[in-house]
Structure formats: structure tokens, C-alpha cells
Amino acid sequence: MSIKDLKKEIQNIGREVTNCPRRCKGIVKGLRRGIIPRGLILEDDGSGRLGCVIVGINPGNASEKERNYYKEARPYESLYERYCHFWEEKLKNARYYSNLRDLARRLGFKGAILWTELCKCERDKRRYRIVPIQTLVTCMESFLKRELEAVNSNVPIIAASNIAYQALCYSFPN
Numbered sequence: 001m002s003i004k005d006l007k008k009e010i011q012n013i014g015r016e017v018t019n020c021p022r023r024c025k026g027i028v029k030g031l032r033r034g035i036i037p038r039g040l041i042l043e044d045d046g047s048g049r050l051g052c053v054i055v056g057i058n059p060g061n062a063s064e065k066e067r068n069y070y071k072e073a074r075p076y077e078s079l080y081e082r083y084c085h086f087w088e089e090k091l092k093n094a095r096y097y098s099n100l101r102d103l104a105r106r107l108g109f110k111g112a113i114l115w116t117e118l119c120k121c122e123r124d125k126r127r128y129r130i131v132p133i134q135t136l137v138t139c140m141e142s143f144l145k146r147e148l149e150a151v152n153s154n155v156p157i158i159a160a161s162n163i164a165y166q167a168l169c170y171s172f173p174n
Contacts, residue, residue, distance in 0.1 A: 001150060003048050003112055009150040010042045010114065011080065017143055018079035024135040026128040027121035031079070034067025038083045039117035040147065043092070043101075050140045052104050053112030053151055055144070056096075056160040058119040058131050066090070068103075082114060100160060109156055116147055118167050130163070140171055148172060 001141045003008070017037045039059040045051075062070075066086060073082050091097065097115070104113060115144075117141040119131050150155075159165035 001145070001152065003044065003050060006050060006114075006150055007042050007044065010040060010147065011044050013143055013146055013150075014040045014080040014084070015078055018083060020120070020142070021105075022138065022142075024119075024121065024132075024165065026124055026130075026132040027119065028124045029121050031070065031073070034069070034071040035062060035122055036070050036079055036083065037120040038062075038087075039115070039120050040143070041087050041115040042082060043113045043115060045112050049111040050151060050155050051113060052107075052109040053116065053155060053157045053172065054100050054104065054115040054160055055157060055164050056115075056117045056122055057136075057163050058117050058121060060096075061122050061125060081147055097161075100158065104158060107156075107158075109158075116135045116144060118144060118164055136167060137171075140167065145171075 017040055020037050027036060039056065056171060069086050070079065073079055099111065117139075118136045120143060121135075121139070123131050157168060157172075159168050
């Protein structure tokens with residue numbers, strides 16, 4: 001799949017992600033509070049090829065500034081495009097992304113990076129220490145599976161944590 005086609009597919013999945021109606025165990029979300037499912041970004045470097053996929057567990061808790069940005073969305077606006085804009089302007093150079101981007105480059109993976117998560121929703125940190133397994137499985141089946149099917153099978157995947165690594169090994173052994 002070309003990077004242009006991949007971008008379209010990721011945008012389609014991203015729109016579904018930000019509008020996911022599920023109320024899975026262990027997560028929080030709600031547009032009125034500015035807490036939306038997120039974590040899927042295709043960072044295109046202009047090379048025309050995908051260098052790697054980087055998979056985390058789930059997005060961290062959004063800052064008040066980020067939540068307010070999502071709350072200001074107009075009914076006709078795509079929440080996914082709004083998230084992508086915020087990511088590009090405010091999150092792209094955060095330490096999490098910078099460090100993992102640097103790791104990918106040091107490993108020799110040149111090209112665009114597909115950033116994604118096992119689970120696209122914030123963890124309910126008041127009640128759960130980790131995202132429940134069933135929630136991870138539900139989200140991976142709904143979204144991550146499709147994301148990885150859209151990617152050429154020889155594109156390397158970097159797991160951003162031990163939990164992400166184990167989940168990827170069990171769910172996508174090939």
C-alpha cells in the first residue's frame with residue numbers, strides 16, 4: 001500500500017476511533033469533558049515510505065489545555081482531524097515521541113512513523129492501575145488489527161513498553 005493510501009486508511013480508522021461509542025472497563029472518555037479516544041497518527045516525513053510502527057499501551061491523560069481544545073470542536077468538525085492538528089502543534093515534540101523517534105532513527109528505520117496504541121482511550125487512573133486485558137483485546141480487535149493489516153508485513157514494529165510487546169507477540173505472532 002502506498003503511503004498516500006495508508007494515510008487515507010489511517011484517517012478512516014482515526015475517525016472511527018475518535019467516535020467510538022463503546023464504554024469499556026477501565027477507561028474514561030467524554031467529549032463534554034474533552035476526553036476523546038486518540039493515539040493514532042501517521043507522521044509523514046515526505047519520503048513516500050513507511051519506516052516503522054510504534055505501539056504504546058494507551059494515550060496518557062490529556063492536559064487541561066488539550067481537553068479544552070477538543071471541547072471547542074464544532075459539530076461539523078472531525079474530532080480526528082482536530083486531534084491530528086493538536087498533535088502536530090503541541091505533542092509531536094514531547095519527550096515520549098522525541099525519544100521513540102530518535103530510537104527508531106538510531107535503529108535505521110527511515111521514513112514515516114505510524115504511531116498507535118493498543119487501547120485508544122485514557123485509563124481511569126482513579127480506579128485502575130493498568131488498562132484491563134479485555135479492554136485492550138476489544139480495542140486491538142476493533143482498530144489495531146486493521147491498522148496493522150494496512151501496513152506492509154515487512155515494516156518493523158517497535159513496542160513502547162513490555163506490556164505492548166507481550167500483547168503484540170500474543171496477538172500478532174507473525
